[in-house]
Amino acid sequence: MKDQTYCWICKKTADSAEHRIKKSDLVTLHGSGSYKNTLIMFRGDQQIPIQGPNSKIVKYNKILCANCNNNFSQPFDKAYEIFVNYILDNENLVIKRRFVNFRDIYGDEFENGQRNLYKYFVKSFGCRLANDGHLIPKDLPALLSKRRFRTGLRITFSINEDYLDFKFNILANGPLRTYLPLQETRPTWLEKWRYKQYGRTIPLQYISNESFKWLTTWCWYNIQR
Ligand SMILES: [Zn+2]
Numbered sequence: 001m002k003d004q005t006y007c008w009i010c011k012k013t014a015d016s017a018e019h020r021i022k023k024s025d026l027v028t029l030h031g032s033g034s035y036k037n038t039l040i041m042f043r044g045d046q047q048i049p050i051q052g053p054n055s056k057i058v059k060y061n062k063i064l065c066a067n068c069n070n071n072f073s074q075p076f077d078k079a080y081e082i083f084v085n086y087i088l089d090n091e092n093l094v095i096k097r098r099f100v101n102f103r104d105i106y107g108d109e110f111e112n113g114q115r116n117l118y119k120y121f122v123k124s125f126g127c128r129l130a131n132d133g134h135l136i137p138k139d140l141p142a143l144l145s146k147r148r149f150r151t152g153l154r155i156t157f158s159i160n161e162d163y164l165d166f167k168f169n170i171l172a173n174g175p176l177r178t179y180l181p182l183q184e185t186r187p188t189w190l191e192k193w194r195y196k197q198y199g200r201t202i203p204l205q206y207i208s209n210e211s212f213k214w215l216t217t218w219c220w221y222n223i224q225r
Contacts, residue, residue, distance in 0.1 A: 007065035008130040009072070009123075009141045016069040017059040018127045021171045024081050025212060026053040028088070029169040063130040072144070073123050079116035082106065084212055095159060095214070119144055121155050125219040128176055128208055137204050137221060138197055152190070152204075154220040163214040174209035174216070179223070190222075 005014045019026075021041075030039055033052030041048045041057055048057050086105045087094060094100060106113025126140050143149035163170055206221040 005062060007068050008063055008126055008136050009068040009144060010065060012065045012067075014062045014064055016064045016066040017056075017062050018064050018069055018123075019058055020060050020127070020131070020173055021058045022077075022080070022124075023053045023058075024077075025084065025171050026050075026058065028084065029171065029213070060127050060131040063127055073119075075116045076120035076123055076144075079106070079113050080120040082113065083117050087212065087215055091213075095164065098159065100157075115147070118155060121217060121219060122153065124210060125153070125206075125208060125221075128173065129206065132176060134176075134178065134206070135204060150193075152222040154223070156218045156220070158216045158218065160211065160214050160216050163211070166214075169213055170211055171213075172211040174211065176206060176208040179205035179207070190224075 006012065007014045007016075030053075033054075035050055035052060037049045039050040041050050050057055083105055086100070090104075102110040102114045102117075122140050122144060126136055129136050137152060139149070139151045140153065143151050204222055207219065207223060209216050209218045211217075
């Protein structure tokens with residue numbers, strides 16, 4: 001029997017499987033299904049047909065509890081949905097300007113919307129780490145309930161020009177890469193803080209990305225610029 005797993009956010013029993021490809025993205029771009037073998041997931045060398053937006057193939061293992069996956073993270077999911085709707089409605093503008101103004105997306109509540117969007121990507125990134133059996137940096141679950149926080153996670157966006165004229169609507173999880181930390185003779189404040197958080201021996205450096213059409217969101221954990 002499979003080992004009991006625990007929700008990486010609250011440590012209670014994990015009984016809920018988060019989507020690795022967001023359900024609302026699948027429905028927005030490809031409809032509610034059935035996809036009847038028209039939608040394919042590429043994983044390594046494999047090509048696996050997706051039957052519908054609730055197909056097991058588009059979900060992670062059970063790595064969250066139902067409360068964290070549904071209630072607790074609902075504002076984060078909502079902020080993401082508002083964000084991608086804005087991207088879809090303003091594709092040409094965003095591609096031309098190469099930036100987004102969060103006030104245009106969330107209005108006067110943009111500080112809150114932007115923070116919740118950040119937390120959505122933290123959830124997505126944490127699920128990726130948990131599913132693949134990697135250690136979750138402590139600051140990630142800790143920041144989800146906070147208004148102000150300090151974290152090793154940087155998030156950036158990029159435009160994948162190869163996908164601009166692509167006739168398919170891509171939804172993708174890029175590769176998860178892990179790195180050993182740089183050896184430094186004198187630790188920086190970030191190093192000291194990191195050691196305090198995790199101890200010296202745990203090499204927590206990750207890079208991963210996810211794509212919605214031509215927009216790629218990157219997560220850089222403990223990667224120095
Ligand atoms: Zn939980």
